[in-house]
Amino acid sequence: MTRKQRRMTMIASAGAVLALSAGLVAYALRDSIVFFYGPTEIVEKGLTPGTRLRLGGLVGEGSVIRSPGQKVSFTITDAKTTVTVNYTGLLPDLFREGQGVVTEGVLEAPGRFRADSVLAKHDENYMPREVADALKKQGHWQPGDAKAGADAATPAAPAK
Incomplete structure (x- = not known):
């Protein structure tokens, strides 16, 4: 694997982990994001x-x-x-x-x-x-x- 391929693999992995963590946070806060309840x-x-x-x-x-x-x-x-x-x-x-x-x-x-x-x-x-x-x-x-x-x-x- 070349140096450029390793770097791209690392960036793609970091992006996937970031997207997964953002998705989990949004899922956990789905009811708390509401401005208020009536x-x-x-x-x-x-x-x-x-x-x-x-x-x-x-x-x-x-x-x-x-x-x-x-x-x-x-x-x-x-x-x-x-x-x-x-x-x-x-x-x-x-x-x-x-x-x-x-x-x-x-x-x-x-x-x-x-x-x-x-x-x-x-x-x-x-x-x-x-x-x-x-x-x-x-x-x-x-x-x-x-x-x-x-x-x-x-x-x-x-x-x-």
Whole structure:
């Protein structure tokens, strides 16, 4: 075998090992790559308590309960399923009932979630594309209420 053939064999072997390892990593992370799960998806997938994930949806109307020590309890819904979220800390300024949020934390039990962080939508007219898609899937999307993704760049007329 010539020197050039050995070098090409070594490069091909390294490329095959790299492709195999990338494939194994992608396979192992196939469920973790999702930006967030909706409440219905959590129930359908049968995720076990202790699973770390992101949960997204709309904050339930009348569900925000504030307790001493910056403890907050609220529900996240996709209009089909509701999950109760417990969070300790300061909420974003834009956090409101009926608005889209994404929380990150641990599923404590079916229907209960302990959040480490809460992310609210960035302005009055924006909803994360994934939340809008989930609402469209459930049949609860109301065009004109909020704009998703790239449509958020165009401001809506102020409410009077």
